[in-house]
Amino acid sequence: KAAAQGNADAQFNLGVDYRHGQGVPQDYAKANYWYQKAAAQGFADAQNNLGNDYYNGWGVPQDTMRAIYWWHKAAAQGIQLAAHNIQIVEHGTMSGNGN
Template identity: 50%
Template sequence: MPEDYAKADYWYEKAAAQGHAVTNTRTKQLASFDDVPYNDPVLSMIRHTNEAKWLANLGNPRWEYVLGDDYYYGALRLMTSFTKANYWFRKAADQGYAGAEINLAYAYYHGYGVPQNTMTAITWWKKVVAQGGYSGMKAKHYINIASTAR
């Protein structure tokens, strides 16, 4: 039987809207994948389905970031679109998701799908620096590069 993702989405969302227990449980299971490492095979399998789109549309920043990444690289049978990638990166970045903030800053720094603007890029990178960790160190490095290039 050929796969029909649009039809599957339709029935899945219809069942979820009616409060069907299986769909509600599945949503909780998928939302809990925030703790799964990015290169985990289970996560890889799930992120290559329309569930990534569905969860991103629910406002989950991890999945907004994943969907942005998929548009950026043209994964999930999606055409590469910097504009769509930045749309999803911005949604996740507005919720403080560091990976999305870095990618959005990178887009502004290079002008990928948005007007090139080094100061806007640095503003986003500074938000990541404030969060600390490895992403913060990476963002600090990007700020140093951008500052010396001006």
């Protein structure tokens, strides 16, 4: 309910639940939907996870440029993993790990 009312933390957590199938059926597209909602409010962890989604094609078409866009937003807020992912993608390959 909090997610539907615009709470970014709840939106992110619901995205994680859908990503991992925790209490709901696993659904990458729904995870991405909720990450988008939280990321639009500046929620850094959601921005990082959107980067992962776009890089790996989880619930969205694979799009490296969009992944880097979201990782830059997350890295600007101190998410070290996002900064690391950018560096790896720009200088090699990435394993695709993430929440």
